[in-house]
Amino acid sequence: MTKPDDTNDSSSSSNDGKRFRSATIREGTIRATTRSFLHALGQDDEDIARPHVGVFHTGGEMSPCNLNLREQAQHAKTGIYAGGGTPHECPVVSISDGLTMAHSGMRFSLISRELIADSVEASTRGHQWDGIFAIGACDKNLPGLMMGMVRCNVPSVFVHGGSALPGQMPGPDGQDLNVVDTYETIGKVLAGTATHDELDAMSRACLPTAGACAGQFTANTMGMVSEALGLAPIGSSMVPAVFSERAPLMRRAAKTLMKAVMGDGPLPRDIVTRKALENACAIVSATGGSTNAALHLPAIAHEAGISFHLDDVAEIFARTPLVADLRPGGRYLARDVFYIGGAGVILRTLLEQGFLHGDALTFTGRTMAEELAGALAPDGRVVREAGHPITRDGGLAVLKGNLCPDGALLKTAGLKGLVFRGPARVFNSEEEAQAAVQNRRYEAGDVIVIRNEGPKGSPGMREMLGITALLYGQGMGDKVALLTDGRFSGATRGLCIGYAGPEAADGGPIAALRDGDMVSIDARAEARAITVDLTAEEIASRLAKREVNAGVARGGVLEKYALTVRPAHQGAVTHSGAVTWLRDES
CATH class of the missing domain: 3.50.30.80 (IlvD/EDD C-terminal domain-like)
Structure with missing residues (x-):
């Protein structure tokens, strides 16, 4: 006679004897109706028997930052399946800081960080996902997704969706543009030093591709933070959103995630430690990054049960030199960091000069020092050696x-x-x-x-x-x-x-x-x-x-x-x- 909790039917196997959280929704006679829903998604018995992974992204048409994230998520899903998992695409809400700026709608921007984290938790715990793959590209997407990962504490990886390429004004002397140039030109028009036609031309030229705003603003700062925390692959955050390299990047990250899902971690709270948080503060200071990071890092720490407040952030900011010459305070953009080797270049020089904890763990199961072994040296222009910084007391x-x-x-x-x-x-x-x-x-x-x-x-x-x-x-x-x-x-x-x-x-x-x-x-x-x-x-x-x-x-x-x-x-x-x-x- 078959028992109500029988796990010997065709949809109830676990990989190598490990029982996954998702077994709760797919194994046994009493879960036959649940399997009906999975079959209706196009899954066969083999798909259902695999560990199930939530692929969270903020893709949509509310912002160029998020415009191609669903496309990137498809590559992550391919990697998850190749690694032995069954992916479930889970789009979550996003609020565009660009569209909400300077009016009452901006009240909903920071709130969206909590909505995103709550959505990741609700979907992951509600559906009993065995792992999380998260992709975000607008300002509050990144911390919100990382907060959700740490809150759920299942095997996870985060990948920044990448930045936009800079624009250029027509003409032989065209210089790189980004959206801040347009914001500041509004002031010039009001002051009578620029024309409405010039403003219109700049507004059309400054954002030529999908991707996050091109400078070291909040999205790109938090992208680097994801690498410094150990939650993202080294080198991932600075790959421009529209570059073909993003497809294999997503697949590789997904396959690495599946090793953690199939094995014993590491879990986000194994990774997000005080040392990891200090590493994240270091890269913010070293790049003159967004002040919003000092709001988001205590929030990520809070999800891990770590008391890490503004005073802790201040201590790291004060001792970490400014080494990257990035806009808005400097001259260069995310694309330029990508061409010299990515955020790993910055992390490497910080590590070599003692400003980084090399023994902090990353999502690969390797230490930060091990992950940075192949990172390139600073070019001396976009990024300087930490021993010869732009300023010694950070940005x-x-x-x-x-x-x-x-x-x-x-x-x-x-x-x-x-x-x-x-x-x-x-x-x-x-x-x-x-x-x-x-x-x-x-x-x-x-x-x-x-x-x-x-x-x-x-x-x-x-x-x-x-x-x-x-x-x-x-x-x-x-x-x-x-x-x-x-x-x-x-x-x-x-x-x-x-x-x-x-x-x-x-x-x-x-x-x-x-x-x-x-x-x-x-x-x-x-x-x-x-x-x-x-x-x-x-x-x-x-x-x-x-x-x-x-x-x-x-x-x-x-x-x-x-x-x-x-x-x-x-x-x-x-x-x-x-x-x-x-x-x-x-």
Whole structure:
């Protein structure tokens, strides 16, 4: 007589005696209906008996960053099948920072990071996938997918979908363009130094291919982070999105993943350790990468149950030299890094000079040092030797003081002046500041303050690239400073200080500022300070009398986010972290 839990039918075998999580949905008499769904997907008995892998990607037509990710996912699926697995394509939501910039839609950008991580968890645990292959290319895709991988803690690999190639304006003197050039040209038009026709031509030329924005902005920064963490193949992040090399790259990564699925790991939490997180911080600092990385790395650490906050990030930033001359602070683009050997070039020189932990584990099961054995040496132009860097104290800095006790972030790469003092010009929203900047209602020497844009107060922690680009287009980018409890795009340049904590909605000192208050900024390595000429008593008195910002209309995902989000210096996370998925859970 056949028992209800019988596993001897044609769809119930396990590879080499290992019982996979997916056996829960496909083995035994009581799973006959489940097998009906798998057969309806076109799977035969052999396919059903294999381990099942979720192939998560953010492909779609909401952004050129994600335009060809589904095509890339097909190559990953081929590699998974060749490696003995059965792939399941699982598209997840993505929000385009390009389409949401400088309006209310930007409130949903950072929130999408949580939606992506939650989607990976829901699909993986709901369907009992045995492994995860994740592909993302727009800013919040990358950390969201990696957070989901670490949360589920099944064998996983991440591959950045690659960057776009730069554009060029017509003519013999055409220089490489990217989308930031268009943002800044808007400011030039408003200042009367460029024409609408020039702006139109640039907007058509700056993004000629699919792929993430071409500079060392958030997507490409987090792509390098995925390699430095050990969650991605060395050399994968800088391969341009449209290059044919991406097809074999995806297949190779998938086959390596299947070895981990068939064996005993390593698992994401074996890989994402404190040493790996420090390696990731190092490559951000060494490349003058996006300040958003300092928000995402604590969030990834949180999924692994590791307390790794802004102070930890600051320590690594301070000791890691800037070696890569990349836009927006420098001259070169992701394509140029690819041509000199990829992110492995940067990791190699950091390792050789003692700025990297070579014994950190990678998804291949080998150490970081072993993975970098074949990496090329720096070319001396795009990337310098870590022993002879561009600057010795890195491309990013964390500032603290009576204005930002929990810290604030500044990208120092490319900055000519690190000391600034001026009167505050205070705005209670991005819209207020945008209108003032467009109409030049500010003066050289001002510290433009934009508050109520933090994770809780906005809610959603909007980016301020539109405003910073306008300032540069108006020729004022190096004549003012900007401070916000919101975020900055990875494409931002200038004396722009964001992520100020505590945020205004939590009663941070930024909520006490008034027009004319004198603000002092000293980003030099020996100081790293931001202060206001007010006593602690004056700040407390003002905060006690302040009008609490009513915020935007609530309901839906904005309401849920505002009720659960934690402060920026903790990664703006929304749950308690370190989820445990028991092997015997059904």
